[in-house]
Amino acid sequence: MNTKLIAEIALTHLFTKKKQTIIAMLGVTFGISMFIVMISFMTGVNQFMEDMAMDNTPHIHIYNPIQLNGHAIVEPASTETKNWVVLQHQRPKNVLPKIKNGMQVAAEIAAMPGVKGVVPSVTTQVFFNNGPVQIPGTISGVDVRKQDELYLTSGKMEEGNWDDLLKGTDVIVMGHGLAVKASVKVGDRISLTTPQGANHLVKVVGIFSYGISMLDDSKSYASLATVQKLVARDPSYVTDLNVKMNVMDEAAAFKTTLRKVYPNLYMEDWQEANASLLAGESIRNIMTFVISFTLLIVAGFGIYNIMNMNIISKMKDIAILKATGFESPQIVSVFLLESLIIGILGAGLGLLIGFGISYLLSITPFPAGQFVRINTFPVNFLVKHYLMGVSFGFVTTLIAGYMPALKAAKIDPVKIIRG
Amino acid sequence: MESILQAKAIVKSFPENPDLQILKGVSFTVEQGEFLSIVGKSGCGKSTLLYILSTMDTDYKGDMYMMGQHLNGWSQNQLAKFRNEHLGFVFQFHYLLPEFSALKNVMLPALKLNKYSSSEVKERAMAKLELVGMQDYADKLSSKLSGGQQQRVAIARALINDPAIIMCDEPTGNLDKNNSMNVFEIFKKLCSDNRQTIITVTHDPDFAAKSDRIIEMSDGLIIKQ
Numbered sequence: 001m002n003t004k005l006i007a008e009i010a011l012t013h014l015f016t017k018k019k020q021t022i023i024a025m026l027g028v029t030f031g032i033s034m035f036i037v038m039i040s041f042m043t044g045v046n047q048f049m050e051d052m053a054m055d056n057t058p059h060i061h062i063y064n065p066i067q068l069n070g071h072a073i074v075e076p077a078s079t080e081t082k083n084w085v086v087l088q089h090q091r092p093k094n095v096l097p098k099i100k101n102g103m104q105v106a107a108e109i110a111a112m113p114g115v116k117g118v119v120p121s122v123t124t125q126v127f128f129n130n131g132p133v134q135i136p137g138t139i140s141g142v143d144v145r146k147q148d149e150l151y152l153t154s155g156k157m158e159e160g161n162w163d164d165l166l167k168g169t170d171v172i173v174m175g176h177g178l179a180v181k182a183s184v185k186v187g188d189r190i191s192l193t194t195p196q197g198a199n200h201l202v203k204v205v206g207i208f209s210y211g212i213s214m215l216d217d218s219k220s221y222a223s224l225a226t227v228q229k230l231v232a233r234d235p236s237y238v239t240d241l242n243v244k245m246n247v248m249d250e251a252a253a254f255k256t257t258l259r260k261v262y263p264n265l266y267m268e269d270w271q272e273a274n275a276s277l278l279a280g281e282s283i284r285n286i287m288t289f290v291i292s293f294t295l296l297i298v299a300g301f302g303i304y305n306i307m308n309m310n311i312i313s314k315m316k317d318i319a320i321l322k323a324t325g326f327e328s329p330q331i332v333s334v335f336l337l338e339s340l341i342i343g344i345l346g347a348g349l350g351l352l353i354g355f356g357i358s359y360l361l362s363i364t365p366f367p368a369g370q371f372v373r374i375n376t377f378p379v380n381f382l383v384k385h386y387l388m389g390v391s392f393g394f395v396t397t398l399i400a401g402y403m404p405a406l407k408a409a410k411i412d413p414v415k416i417i418r419g
Numbered sequence: 420m421e422s423i424l425q426a427k428a429i430v431k432s433f434p435e436n437p438d439l440q441i442l443k444g445v446s447f448t449v450e451q452g453e454f455l456s457i458v459g460k461s462g463c464g465k466s467t468l469l470y471i472l473s474t475m476d477t478d479y480k481g482d483m484y485m486m487g488q489h490l491n492g493w494s495q496n497q498l499a500k501f502r503n504e505h506l507g508f509v510f511q512f513h514y515l516l517p518e519f520s521a522l523k524n525v526m527l528p529a530l531k532l533n534k535y536s537s538s539e540v541k542e543r544a545m546a547k548l549e550l551v552g553m554q555d556y557a558d559k560l561s562s563k564l565s566g567g568q569q570q571r572v573a574i575a576r577a578l579i580n581d582p583a584i585i586m587c588d589e590p591t592g593n594l595d596k597n598n599s600m601n602v603f604e605i606f607k608k609l610c611s612d613n614r615q616t617i618i619t620v621t622h623d624p625d626f627a628a629k630s631d632r633i634i635e636m637s638d639g640l641i642i643k644q
Binding site for chain 1: 466470473475476495496499500501502503504508510514515516517518519527528530531532533576588
C-alpha cells in the first residue's frame with residue numbers, strides 16, 4: 001500500500017490542527033506520566049515496607065513453640081473401662097523452649113546449598129527496671145558477628161557500636177524507644193529481671209533504631225553467652241535459629257526440604273511471618289493498577305473523542321478521497337496513523353514527565369521523624385514500568401483510534417457530496 | 420465508435436421511501452470521445468443517475484457496463500480502484516482538501532494510483548494546472564483560493580490520471596460566463612484531442628447546447644436523447 005502517501009496525509013492533518021493534536025497528545029501524556037509516578041511510588045513504598053520488615057525477619061525461623069499435648073495420657077488407659085475422662089484446662093508440660101543440639105543443627109543448615117547463614121540465638125522476655133516501674137521487653141542473645149553479617153545490625157545503630165557487644169560480658173544494645181522508656185543513655189547501667197525472677201545489672205553500650213516502633217520499643221541484643229548467663233543455662237542452650245537464604249523467594253521451598261531433615265523442629269518462613277504485610281502489599285498493587293488503568297482509559301476516551309470530532313470535521317475530505325479512488329483500508333490507515341502518532345508522542349512525553357516527577361519525588365525530604373528510618377519518599381525506578389506505560393499507551397491509542405477510523409471508512413461519499 | 424458506458428434499465432429508489440422511484444428504468448449508451456450533457460428540472464433524477472454512473476452509489480437495480488466491464492456486484496474497494504484509474508470527477512461544490520496546496524490536491528489521486536514516480540506526478544500535475552490556467556496558484560493552500568479558482572483546480576484533479584470518462588455535476592454552476600466558457604473549451608479539447616468521454620449534469624442551457632449530445636430527463640425517465 002501507499003505508505004508514504006498515507007503518512008503524508010496523516011501528518012498534514014495533524015500539523016494543520018496543531019492545537020487539537022497537542023491536546024489529544026497531552027491526554028495521553030497525562031495518563032502515562034501519572035501511571036509512571038503512581039506505579040514507581042507505590043512499588044517504592046511496597047519495597048521499602050518489605051525491606052524494613054525483612055531487615056529483621058529471618059527467611060526461615062526455627063523455634064520450639066509452646067505446644068499442648070492434645071490428649072491426656074490417662075485417655076488411652078481408660079478405654080477398657082469405658083469411663084469418661086474429662087480433662088479441662090490442660091496445662092503444657094514444663095518443657096524448655098530449647099532446640100536440641102541447636103549449635104550443631106545451625107552448623108548443619110549453614111552448610112546446605114542456598115543458605116547464606118544461620119544465626120543461633122537465645123531470646124527471652126525480661127523486665128527492665130526503671131525505678132519502681134518495670135518495662136517489658138525482650139533480649140536476644142546472638143552470635144554478634146554473624147548477626148551483623150546477615151542482618152547488618154551495625155548499620156542500624158544510632159549510638160555506640162554493635163561490636164562493643166563483644167567487648168566484655170553483661171553488655172547490651174537496646175532499641176531507641178526502649179531506651180527512652182527506660183531513660184538510659186549509652187554507658188548507663190540498667191537492672192533487669194528475668195522470667196525466672198533473677199535480677200541482673202547490665203551496661204548499655206549502644207542504641208539502635210530499625211524504624212519499626214514495635215521493635216525499637218521492646219527489643220534489645222546481647223551476646224549469646226550474656227543471655228545464656230541471664231537465663232542460667234549452659235552454652236549449648238539455643239532457642240531460635242534464624243536462617244537467611246541467598247535468594248529470599250526460595251525460603252518456602254527450602255523449608256519443606258528442611259522439614260524432612262528435622263521433623264521435630266517448628267519452622268516458619270518469612271511469607272507466613274509477614275502474611276498481613278504481604279496481603280497489604282498485594283492490595284496496594286491492585287489499587288495501583290486499577291487507578292493507572294483508569295487514567296489510561298480516560299486518556300483513551302480523550303483520544304477517541306478528539307479523533308471522532310476530527311473525523312466528523314473531515315467528512316467532506318473523506319468523501320473526496322473515496323470519490324477519487326482511495327479504498328477503505330487506506331482511509332482507516334490514515335486515521336489510525338494519526339492516532340498512533342498522537343499516542344506515541346504522547347506516551348514518550350509522558351515517560352519523560354513521569355520520570356521527572358518520580359525523580360523530584362525521590363529527592364523530596366520526607367519528615368518521618370524517629371519512627372521510620374527514611375529521609376526522602378521511597379520511589380522505584382524500574383525499566384519494566386516504563387515499558388508497561390508505553391505499551392499501555394500504545395494499545396489504548398490503537399483501540400481508541402481504530403473505532404473512529406472504521407467509522408471514517410464507512411462514510412458514504414454520495415451522501416456527503418450531494419449534500 | 421465503440422460504447423464506453425452502457426446503462427441498462429437503471430431503477431433507483433431511496434430506502435427511506437422504497438415505493439417512490441427516483442429513476443424508473445433508465446437505459447442509454449455513451450460512445451468514447453462523446454461530450455454528453457444530461458439536463459432536466461430539479462428533482463428529475465439526473466444527479467442521482469450521475470452518482471450511479473460514478474460507481475459511488477451501488478444501491479440500484481439494473482446493469483452497468485463501463486469500458487466493457489460489468490460493474491454490478493463489485494466490492495467498494497474494487498470500485499474505488501476502478502474510479503481512481505478510469506474516472507474523473509468534478510463536483511458541484513468544488514470540494515478540494517483544504518489542508519493541502521492546489522498542486523497537492525491535483526497530485527493525490529495520481530499518488531494513489533502509484534503509476535508514476537512522485538516527481539513525474541508533480542510534472543503531470545503542473546501540466547494539468549496549466550491546462551486550466553492555475554499554474555501560478557500551485558503552491559497556494561486550496562482553502563485560500565476563490566470559488567472559480569477552486570473549481571478549475573478540481574477539474575485539473577479530475578484529469579490527472581487521464582481518465583477515460585470525466586463526470587461533472589454542474590461544473591459551471593458556480594462560475595461566471597467567462598469561466599464557464601473556459602471550462603467548456605477545456606472539455607471540448609479533451610474530447611477531440613484525447614478521445615476522453617465527458618458526462619455532465621447541467622442547468623446551464625448554453626453549456627448543454629454546445630455539447631455533442633443532450634439527454635433530457637423528467638420524472639425519472641429519459642424523455643429525449
